[in-house]
Amino acid sequence: MNIHTYEKVWLIAALVLIVGFIATVTYGSVGLGIAMIDDSEETVEPGELGEDERFADPRVEQVGENEYEAYVVAQTFMFSPDPIEVPAGSEVTFYVTSRDVIHSFSVAGTNINTMVIPGEVATMTVEFDEPGEYGVVCNEYCGSGHHNMEGQLHVVEEDEFDMTELSVEADDEVETGDEATIDVAVENRMLEELETTVTLEIDGETFGEDVTVAGGETETTTFTVDTADLGEGDHDWTVTVDDYEDSGTLTVVDELEEEDDDDE
């Protein structure tokens, strides 16, 4: 059989194209390490994320020296936690799930981009070398607020990164002469020990207490304030631990009023 030279050229060109297409598609689906969410992953109950060990409290956890895990929940129309904070020079594994409908977790300017399907957990590991701020957006139409569904991912300088949580419980109203207490709980969610100072400022007076909080632990410092020294009236206080601050007002009264609901 005699094939015309031009026809041969076109045949070969068409074959090269076909093989090229197949190679491209194959590389795109296998070579880049991109995987579909599949049902071999463990599933979660979208309606019961509140009881789920991993997702009840969306957060970033330190699991190794430079290794972190981020548990992220997408829901109409937000991501939590927001912002997600991780240190530069770290390797972060994201676990993302949805509380309601299908969303996506897409970090603008990076190749982090996954569908977030209720019941499934999307998992991906990413290395962050440099500090930076990224927008997190939802790429799947999820309802009337879809275009407003966004969050933040902050990659912060390694030495500025901490996972300290401050929570303060304080008396609101105390009778003159009684002691007022302010409990300051410092939680250290890093693996390394945290040495810091808890400072209470009330009425221009400052009290400090050094604390050492072991990795993964919480230490509570209690300040006792003598209200006889303060006198009646409102007294603003501020509690500071590193860059964290909480404030409130302590009211010292002559006599505490009896609780009376009809008297509003």
Ligand code: CUA
């Ligand atoms: Cu969530 Cu679109």
